[in-house]
Amino acid sequence: MTVRVRFAPSPTGPLHIGGARTALFNYLFARREGGTFILRLEDTDVARSTIEYEHDVLENLHWLGIDWDEGPGLAGQPGRGSFGPYRQMERLDRYNAAIERLMSEDKAYPCYCTPDELSADREVQQAANQPVRYVGRCASLSADDRRAHESAGRRPAVRFRIGQETIVIDDLVRGRVEIDTSALGGDLVIARSDGSPLYHFSVVVDDIDMRISHVIRGEEHLSNTPKHVLLFGALGADVPAFAHLPLILNPDRTKMSKRKSQTAVTDYRAQGFVHEALVNYFALLGWSSGTEEEIFSLDELAERFDLSRVQSAGAVFDRERLEWLNGQWIRRLPEEELVDRALPFLQAEIESARAAGVHARIPTADDLRPLIPMVRERIPTLDAVGSMLDYLFLDDVRPDLQLLTPKRWDEATTCQALSEAREVIAQVGEVSFEADELEGPLRLLAERHGWKAGDLFMAIRVAATGRTATPPLFDTLVALGYQRTLDRLGRAAARLTG
RNA sequence: GCCCCCAUCGUCUAGAGGCCUAGGACGCCACCCUUUCAAGGUGGAGAUCAGGGGUUCGAAUCCCCUUGGGGGCACCA
Numbered sequence: 001m002t003v004r005v006r007f008a009p010s011p012t013g014p015l016h017i018g019g020a021r022t023a024l025f026n027y028l029f030a031r032r033e034g035g036t037f038i039l040r041l042e043d044t045d046v047a048r049s050t051i052e053y054e055h056d057v058l059e060n061l062h063w064l065g066i067d068w069d070e071g072p073g074l075a076g077q078p079g080r081g082s083f084g085p086y087r088q089m090e091r092l093d094r095y096n097a098a099i100e101r102l103m104s105e106d107k108a109y110p111c112y113c114t115p116d117e118l119s120a121d122r123e124v125q126q127a128a129n130q131p132v133r134y135v136g137r138c139a140s141l142s143a144d145d146r147r148a149h150e151s152a153g154r155r156p157a158v159r160f161r162i163g164q165e166t167i168v169i170d171d172l173v174r175g176r177v178e179i180d181t182s183a184l185g186g187d188l189v190i191a192r193s194d195g196s197p198l199y200h201f202s203v204v205v206d207d208i209d210m211r212i213s214h215v216i217r218g219e220e221h222l223s224n225t226p227k228h229v230l231l232f233g234a235l236g237a238d239v240p241a242f243a244h245l246p247l248i249l250n251p252d253r254t255k256m257s258k259r260k261s262q263t264a265v266t267d268y269r270a271q272g273f274v275h276e277a278l279v280n281y282f283a284l285l286g287w288s289s290g291t292e293e294e295i296f297s298l299d300e301l302a303e304r305f306d307l308s309r310v311q312s313a314g315a316v317f318d319r320e321r322l323e324w325l326n327g328q329w330i331r332r333l334p335e336e337e338l339v340d341r342a343l344p345f346l347q348a349e350i351e352s353a354r355a356a357g358v359h360a361r362i363p364t365a366d367d368l369r370p371l372i373p374m375v376r377e378r379i380p381t382l383d384a385v386g387s388m389l390d391y392l393f394l395d396d397v398r399p400d401l402q403l404l405t406p407k408r409w410d411e412a413t414t415c416q417a418l419s420e421a422r423e424v425i426a427q428v429g430e431v432s433f434e435a436d437e438l439e440g441p442l443r444l445l446a447e448r449h450g451w452k453a454g455d456l457f458m459a460i461r462v463a464a465t466g467r468t469a470t471p472p473l474f475d476t477l478v479a480l481g482y483q484r485t486l487d488r489l490g491r492a493a494a495r496l497t498g
Numbered sequence: 499g500c501c502c503c504c505a506u507c508g509u510c511u512a513g514a515g516g517c518c519u520a521g522g523a524c525g526c527c528a529c530c531c532u533u534u535c536a537a538g539g540u541g542g543a544g545a546u547c548a549g550g551g552g553u554u555c556g557a558a559u560c561c562c563c564u565u566g567g568g569g570g571c572a573c574c575a
Contacts, residue, residue, distance in 0.1 A: 183501040223570035457533035469535035
């Protein structure tokens, strides 16, 4: 059997975590089965769909490494695949043809009910604690009735007749699910009065046209699946296999929403999460390998992925675990790769300091490359390089005096220590200004005065960087440079006396 | 309200009737390493497997009920 799966987002918002996870599982399943992964844009909600969101969805999927075999092109590029077009607004003729067909077979009919009438019906039903369903006012209109509505200027929606039966779904993750069609809300609107198709209808027409073999999507669609099954049948098509994935949840265990969680992939990206970590984490939300390994690349996931190992209970999104994975992946990145990825974050940090009026030099890849070994194990996210290294590129730092003075010391001691440290470093000299050459003499200095080396080092650290947490001190000073180290120690000491 | 789904440490999960005195990971705590911050290492706390009934020689695993949680019920997707 030819496996063909699709991810069908609607461009009414940026790519979100749930969508990305659904896309990933479809992608992994296709790769594992040697099938085809299709991307289709469900843009029939014209009022809410935008081209910006479409770009966001496409671009971020691509960034994650989830590339599609068939679908629209990226950034104005032509699309791929022979089952297109892959945007629903370009497929309206197909929906119209399918509607004509259902109408001609009396499986669907025009409905002239107004929104006001429908919501009035609903209110009555709710007040009586009855299930909400279409009352069927237009289900058996005569030709005369229809003409009367038409001449009154009413444009009809189209409703699909839903009979009385039990639909059985053999879900690949949930097993057998039975739903009685009487619970579906009555005859289903498949086209608006302006003729445009509704989701439950277009999705089925497209899945038929695109020969979709497996529908892998979020659990929120499970209850609506019988509608699709009925529509597949009415259109004379085989029903694909279904797999409903567990929902991704807010910490309060409700469906993940942007109100309660950060949901846009692009936001995680902007904060310095790497795509390897995001993909790895998404895979672990609802799927497990069955082994104790948990660090997996996209390729490794594609080798191991199996729908039968997908969990059926919802999974709370845990940012801490994502951050841990991000650190794991940052540590695994090749040096040059890390330079490329971290540089924009460092530059942005310096740019914003400049915007605030601080004199600074914008770092280059050559500046950052030698610093990578000292930051790689310290940054949970790429944006952390900013606070880790910014002081190297700022013309000056002015730590406040309280920060400058170690807890056990007073200002006079600190002033003396910084001056003497400056002398010691000056004696080491520019030629020998290396991490290995600095530690010994400075420890000796501390020993001579009975100072704890840690206190001395902290005073130097703050004077040179303005920060209490930095990469190892002597590497940091060397990165700062001989003259700037002397300058900053001197200035800090001067401020303590003055 | 009606329909559907779900239920193992705080979180993600392993567990397909005996291997479970329930394993791993994140987070948390302690110690080691250590000039700070991390990373790393070692150890620890943390789940009477939601509760109750069955089935079975034996149940976290199978069945039923209860409870709890979630999702769906639009001329949104």
